Amino acid sequence: MKKRIFALTMAAVMTVGLLSGCGGGTTQETKTPDNSSGTSAAIKIGGAGPLTGGAAIYGNAAARGAQIAADEINAANPDGLQIDLRYEDDAHDAEKSVNAYNTLKGWGMQVFLGSVTSTPGVATSVEANNDHMFYLTPSASSTDVLGGVANPLTGTVDIQRKDNVFQMCFVDPNQGSASAQYIYDQNLGSSIAVIYKNDDVYSTGVYNSFDAKAKELGLNVVSVTTFTTDTQTDFSVQLGDAKNAGADLVFLPMYYDAAALIFTQANAMGYAPKWFGIDGMDGILGVVGFDTSLAEGVMLLTPFNADAEDEATKNFVKTYQDKYGEVPNQFAADAYDCVYAIYNALTEAGVTADMSAGDICDKMVAQFTAMTFDGLTGEGMTWDASGAVTKSPKGMVIQDGAYVGMD
Amino acid sequence: MNKLKSMSPATRTNFLTYAAVILTFAILQPLSAAGKISPTLQGQLVPVCAYVVMALSLNLTVGVLGELSLGHAGFMSVGAFSGAVCASALQNVIPASGLRLGVSMVVGALLAGIVGTIISVPVLRLNGDYLAIVTLAFGQIIKSIVENLYVGVDAKGLHFSFLQPTMRLGEGGRMILNGPMGIPNISKISTFLAGFILIMVTLAVIFNLVNSRSGRAIMALRDNRIAAESVGINVIKYKMMAFVISAALAGAAGALFSLGQNTIVASKFDFNMSILILVYVVLGGQGKMWGSILAASFLTILPETAAMRDLKDYRMLAYAIVLILVMLATNSPALKGFFARFFRRKEDKTEKGGAQ
Numbered sequence: 001m002k003k004r005i006f007a008l009t010m011a012a013v014m015t016v017g018l019l020s021g022c023g024g025g026t027t028q029e030t031k032t033p034d035n036s037s038g039t040s041a042a043i044k045i046g047g048a049g050p051l052t053g054g055a056a057i058y059g060n061a062a063a064r065g066a067q068i069a070a071d072e073i074n075a076a077n078p079d080g081l082q083i084d085l086r087y088e089d090d091a092h093d094a095e096k097s098v099n100a101y102n103t104l105k106g107w108g109m110q111v112f113l114g115s116v117t118s119t120p121g122v123a124t125s126v127e128a129n130n131d132h133m134f135y136l137t138p139s140a141s142s143t144d145v146l147g148g149v150a151n152p153l154t155g156t157v158d159i160q161r162k163d164n165v166f167q168m169c170f171v172d173p174n175q176g177s178a179s180a181q182y183i184y185d186q187n188l189g190s191s192i193a194v195i196y197k198n199d200d201v202y203s204t205g206v207y208n209s210f211d212a213k214a215k216e217l218g219l220n221v222v223s224v225t226t227f228t229t230d231t232q233t234d235f236s237v238q239l240g241d242a243k244n245a246g247a248d249l250v251f252l253p254m255y256y257d258a259a260a261l262i263f264t265q266a267n268a269m270g271y272a273p274k275w276f277g278i279d280g281m282d283g284i285l286g287v288v289g290f291d292t293s294l295a296e297g298v299m300l301l302t303p304f305n306a307d308a309e310d311e312a313t314k315n316f317v318k319t320y321q322d323k324y325g326e327v328p329n330q331f332a333a334d335a336y337d338c339v340y341a342i343y344n345a346l347t348e349a350g351v352t353a354d355m356s357a358g359d360i361c362d363k364m365v366a367q368f369t370a371m372t373f374d375g376l377t378g379e380g381m382t383w384d385a386s387g388a389v390t391k392s393p394k395g396m397v398i399q400d401g402a403y404v405g406m407d
Numbered sequence: 408m409n410k411l412k413s414m415s416p417a418t419r420t421n422f423l424t425y426a427a428v429i430l431t432f433a434i435l436q437p438l439s440a441a442g443k444i445s446p447t448l449q450g451q452l453v454p455v456c457a458y459v460v461m462a463l464s465l466n467l468t469v470g471v472l473g474e475l476s477l478g479h480a481g482f483m484s485v486g487a488f489s490g491a492v493c494a495s496a497l498q499n500v501i502p503a504s505g506l507r508l509g510v511s512m513v514v515g516a517l518l519a520g521i522v523g524t525i526i527s528v529p530v531l532r533l534n535g536d537y538l539a540i541v542t543l544a545f546g547q548i549i550k551s552i553v554e555n556l557y558v559g560v561d562a563k564g565l566h567f568s569f570l571q572p573t574m575r576l577g578e579g580g581r582m583i584l585n586g587p588m589g590i591p592n593i594s595k596i597s598t599f600l601a602g603f604i605l606i607m608v609t610l611a612v613i614f615n616l617v618n619s620r621s622g623r624a625i626m627a628l629r630d631n632r633i634a635a636e637s638v639g640i641n642v643i644k645y646k647m648m649a650f651v652i653s654a655a656l657a658g659a660a661g662a663l664f665s666l667g668q669n670t671i672v673a674s675k676f677d678f679n680m681s682i683l684i685l686v687y688v689v690l691g692g693q694g695k696m697w698g699s700i701l702a703a704s705f706l707t708i709l710p711e712t713a714a715m716r717d718l719k720d721y722r723m724l725a726y727a728i729v730l731i732l733v734m735l736a737t738n739s740p741a742l743k744g745f746f747a748r749f750f751r752r753k754e755d756k757t758e759k760g761g762a763q
Binding site: 051198205230 | 445446447449547551554555579580581582587588592672674675711713716720722723
């Protein structure tokens with residue numbers, strides 16, 4: 001019996017290892033350059049994200065985007081304030097993210113670049129709030145990260161506003177209601193189906209606000225189906241339901257990995273509605289082995305377009321491609337913007353590297369609510385005391401295998 | 408010291424296990440209070456205690472009862488969510504956090520025990536691999552249920568709904584459990600002291616059970632079910648006893664764990680978590696409680712150490728390799744033989760030395 005238990009356990013461990021091995025980074029992170037060129041000390045900025053595991057694409061993208069920004073800043077101001085950036089792995093898990101945060105705290109972190117994903121973000125934002133550490137997350141979009149937002153169901157605030165926490169991305173409810181408004185304004189579909197991932201904070205958060213706005217506008221939602229991490233390989237039931245209900249537009253509030261499968265399977269069953277996605281859909285054209293012609297005509301709302309013609313975006317995309325061999329997605333752009341926003345605020349507030357995290361936090365909060373920031377993911381971004389960013393999403397459509405702006 | 412030698416080997420091991428746990432606590436607690444340990448380790452004190460209790464409770468099923476359970480995280484999940492909901496609902500009723508934690512752990516243990524009882528009815532009719540597979544399924548079922556459960560509280564009390572949050576809460580009402588989004592706003596009330604007490608209670612429960620008449624019946628079932636049945640041991644009763652106690656202890660560990668986190672989601676307590684805890688048990692040695700404690704602490708702290716963090720992308724690979732090496736080393740007959748010979752030789756030498 002003992003031998004059999006041992007054998008079974010070993011087999012299970014190896015299976016798990018096999019599963020969680022997928023999606024790991026392919027390129028090695030570059031080391032932070034040392035500050036040999038500058039005489040002034042470096043300010044320690046830490047970040048946590050899923051660098052391994054199933055969500056590793058998001059964490060790695062953010063870490064790389066942030067690294068590019070830090071390298072640029074350090075190279076451009078050899079005598080000014082330098083940035084020492086360090087990313088730690090949280091494997092998209094709240095418990096491990098707190099471990100990662102504590103590790104960074106032990107390292108002497110002064111400003112926290114937040115968690116990349118929402119569930120860990122909720123956990124680390126509480127820790128950072130207790131420590132009074134400035135927190136700017138590139139992409140943890142749940143309102144629970146910021147706190148202070150009333151629950152749509154009860155109208156009460158379940159989580160108090162964490163005054164040190166700010167977001168670079170849109171909060172989930174804004175995306176959902178903006179999508180419903182967009183579909184309504186442009187009259188994109190007469191009967192709408194929704195497929196969302198109900199064990200995911202991001203997907204559920206967007207769906208809930210979409211649902212509320214759709215009811216308010218009187219959109220005709222004919223089919224609502226769900227999936228989970230365990231079932232995201234087969235969508236025949238969900239697509240069949242949407243098809244039978246006669247939906248001519250399908251709203252997909254999810255990340256692109258699941259969406260790629262949906263497009264492939266819908267194509268196989270001869271179902272061709274209009275598709276509408278949100279910022280998580282950005283990156284669909286980069287999925288390995290995905291026939292991009294299937295994504296033809298897919299509409300999405302996103303703050304970042306890697307094909308934009310402005311100088312800043314072109315430089316960023318080029319640097320990223322040279323370094324990592326792929327087109328950056330919005331996570332990389334958000335993290336890149338985060339580092340620049342933090343740097344601008346640091347210099348404008350007159351922060352020096354020898355200040356304590358608490359003092360920096362006070363200055364940064366005052367600076368952030370007052371300043372305007374132009375970045376890759378938006379012009380004239382501002383933050384108010386709620387911590388949410390004000391910028392407008394860009395409507396995009398995929399044409400001939402590339403993102404093209406709508407309107 | 409003589410007294411220690413005159414004890415039976417089992418009692419001596421139990422006694423030393425208690426002593427080691429108390430000693431570790433006595434060293435770590437003042438260090439932690441004075442802020443002398445790293446923030447990482449400081450943050451891990453409570454989770455480590457919870458994992459230790461999880462490993463101990465699973466060892467009761469796997470090591471003492473001899474049945475493989477692959478759904479142990481399910482019981483932890485039941486305890487974690489019921490404990491956190493309880494603590495949140497009682498926030499204004501019991502202001503003292505220590506008492507509230509205690510009540511929540513008891514509620515978590517009770518609910519996990521009830522779920523364990525329900526599950527044990529079909530599960531314990533099976534044996535061996537079949538039982539393992541069914542426990543795996545139940546672990547997944549519990550995860551799915553929690554993922555779709557919504558709990559709110561207002562002046563009238565608790566409100567529940569399933570699949571969709573349909574309840575309308577009255578004045579001052581708030582959501583506690585948000586389905587897949589879990590509980591986002593847990594106030595941390597678990598302490599290292601509470602974790603230490605729970606480990607001691609768990610050890611006391613397990614050691615006393617194992618050394619009782621019931622415990623001997625359970626081990627008889629493990630060693631030879633047919634022989635045990637033939638001498639009149641009630642198979643279902645004793646299997647159920649071990650299984651339910653194991654589930655209840657896991658529930659208490661779950662409550663301790665969740666109340667030491669800022670947020671918990673149901674997907675945390677998945678198949679991987681069950682396997683992880685089984686790894687602690689197998690690595691520490693089935694039936695060896697001190698082994699479970701050591702393995703759970705070591706394997707929880709190891710991936711967060713500075714040396715492992717420095718490996719960056721290769722961290723989890725290195726962790727897996729360490730795991731496999733330790734498993735091979737502790738189970739290799741050649742190594743075991745080597746150590747056995749080594750110790751024997753040493754003993755021989757001391758004996759010879761004594762004779763001269």
